Amino acid sequence: MSSWNESMHFCSWIGTRRVVTLNLQAQKLAGSVPPSIGNLTYLTGINLINNNFYSAVPQEMGSLLRLQYLNMSQISFGGTILTNISRCTQLTMIDVFSNKLIRPIPDQLSLLLKLTVLLIGRNNLTGTIPRWIGNFSSLFALSLGENNLHGSIPNELGRPTALQRFILTSNNPSGMIPSSIYNISSIYYFTVTQNQLHGEPPQNIGITLPNLEVFAGGVKKFTGTVPASLSNASRLRILDFAQNGLTGKLPAENLGRLKWLIRVNFDMNRLGISVLRCWVLAAITLEENYQPASIANLSTQLKILTLGENLIHGSLPTGIGNLVNLTLLGMEGYHISNSFPDAIGKLHKLEGLDLNLNRFSGPIPSSLGNLTSVTRLFMDANRFQGCIPPSLGNCQNLLILNLSSNNLNGTIPREVVAIKSLSISLTVSNNSLTGSLPSPTRKLVFYDAQITACISSRHIRKQVIGEIPETLGSCISLQRLLLEGNEFSGHIPQSMEKLRGLEELDISRNNLSGQVPKFVGKFRALKYLNLSQNDFEGKLPN
Known part of the structure; x- marks a missing residue:
């Protein structure tokens, strides 16, 4: 409209005397909500999501008697939930998710009997859950x-028979989940992870909650067996019972x-694991369970497979190369032995490979070079x-590489150290590597190339020799440099003066000589320093 311009105050614009909706979402607003908002008495909806208001909501908002919709999530405001809002009896939605609200949920909200949505999660609210x-x-x-x-979950929460989303994660309630809640057949999203709740999941849960799409009951004290009736919840997409005390067979x-x-x-339970063959299964996590069966026939749609710390033994099936959509494979802490299958090289989408703490033997297959998407590779121990x-x-996307505690020999390949993305950790300690130390990538945070000198008094391992590379000083992000127990000689390179972020420096048990440079005393972030068993001379720097 022509009158809506900067020539007059917006309160004089035609039509603005009856503002019914205030939508200021993500406008980078800061400060406080002005008390004058209470003058907009025709407001039915307020959306202030994703701003940065730091003070409490003004009491004048309680004058908005026509208000039906209130979204003040993610705006950083603190204080208590506004008690005066109870006058806005037409409210159907209150969303104050992810703020800094404190103290108990005020009883005055009990007057808002038309509420269909109440989202008050991710705050610092205390007290009990109101009945x-x-x-x-x-x-x-x-x-x-x-x-x-804290406290128990009121049985009265089972009364809203239209309830679809029930979220009670990361609180301190105790006791058992009331059976009345399990009987709300309309629930499709149910998550009670990370609480002090206990008891057994009802064996008929898939019948009483047939519309379930997400069931998250991890990090609690559930016992008993996994209900077979869950198969009746035909829409189920996510099932999480991690870190409980479930027994029996899956x-x-x-x-x-x-x-x-x-x-x-289902990781960190006490389950016997069998193969899951679901058409679109994208993630399986079954870490720390008992007696798992074969994994060779899983769905090719699988994206995440973590089975760490189970009792799987024998060889890694070559059929694992058929899981071509895998992005994460975690099988650490098994008893897997024999050689490593070349078929792993077929998993071109793999981003994380955790196979440490096993008994793999033989050479590391060159086919691992085909994993061009991998960012972390753990094959240690x-x-x-x-x-x-x-x-x-x-x-070339590798951030972390750990090959420590094996029986590897030869030199550290320059091709590996030259990976430009290798910016967090390179660990090749406790092997039988020889030769000089290649210059690492400039962005490296953790360079651990130590070789343990002795397994016992009779078994001396070969060691990295030569001088510490001058180019090590270009690793300005380096936080940990562990080069102990080798045969490095010469001086500490002056270029290391640039490593101002070093937190750990261990170059003990080498053949280094000369004076300890003064810049070592200026490493303010340094928490651990070991220069012992070298041939240094002179005074230590202040």
């Missing part, structure tokens, strides 16, 4: 997660009927032999 929430008969979304609520045949299941997490394959230099 009167059960009086919101039209409620379909309730989020209380990530607060400091009902793989039943869960295999869930054609939309994309993520399963095995029995690998032979040389580090130069083909690893093809992994």
Whole structure:
């Protein structure tokens, strides 16, 4: 309209005397909400999401008697939940998620009987969960997660028969989940992870909650067995019972009927594991369980497979190369032995490979160089032999490489150290490597090339020799430099003066000589320094 311009105050614009919606989402606003907002008495909706208001909400907002929709999530405001808002009895939605609200949930909110959405998670609210929430008969979304609520879950929360989303993660409630909640058949999103709740999941949960899409009950004290009736929840996509005390066998045949299941997490229980064969399963995490069966016939749609610290033994199946969509493979802490299959090189989408703490032997296959998407590679604490394959230099997205505590020999390939992305950690300690130390990448944070000098008094390992590279000083992000127990000679290079972020420096048990440079005394971030068993002379720097 022509009158809506800067020539007059916006309150004089035609039509603005009856503002019904205030939408200021993500406008980078800061400061406080002005008390004059209470003058906009025709407001039915307020959206202030994703701004930076630092003070409490003004009491004048309680004058907005026509208000139906209030979204003040992620705006950093603190104080208590506004008690005066209880006068806005037309409210159907309150969203104050992710702020800095404190103290208990005020009882005055019990007057807002038309609420359908109550999202007050990710604050610092204390006290108990109010029983009167059960009086919101039209409620379909309730989020209380990530607060400091304690006490038991009121049985009254089972009254809102239209409830669809129930979120109570990361609080301190105790006791058991009331059976009345398990009987709300409309619930499709149910998450109670990281609480002090206990008890057994009902064996008929898939029948009483047939619309489940997400069930997250991890990091609690659930006991008993996994309900086979979950197969009745045909829409189930995510199932998480991690870090509980579940026993018995995983009902793989039943869960295999869930054609939309994309993520399963049962790690750190006491389950016997069988193969899950679901059409679109994208993630399986079954770490720290008992007696798992074969994994060779899993869905080719699988993206995440973590089975660490189980009792799998024998060889890694060559059929694992068929899981071509894997982005993460975690099988650390097994009893897997024999040689490492070349088929792993077929997993071109792999970003993380955790195979440490096993009994792999033989050479590291050069086919690992085909994993051009991999960012972290952990193969430490095995029995690998032979040389580090130069083909690893093809992994140009690698951030972390750990090959320590094996039986590797030969030199550290320049192709590996030259990986430009290798910016967090390179660990090749406790092997039988020889030769000089190649110059590392400029961005490296952790360079651990120490070789333990002795396994016993009778078994002396070969060591890295030569001088510490002058170019090491270009690693200005370096935080840990561990080169102990080698045969480095010469002086500490002056270029290391640039390593102002060093927190750990261990160059003990070498043949270094000369004076300890004065710049070592200026490493303000240094927490650990070991220069022992060298041939240094002169005074230590202040």
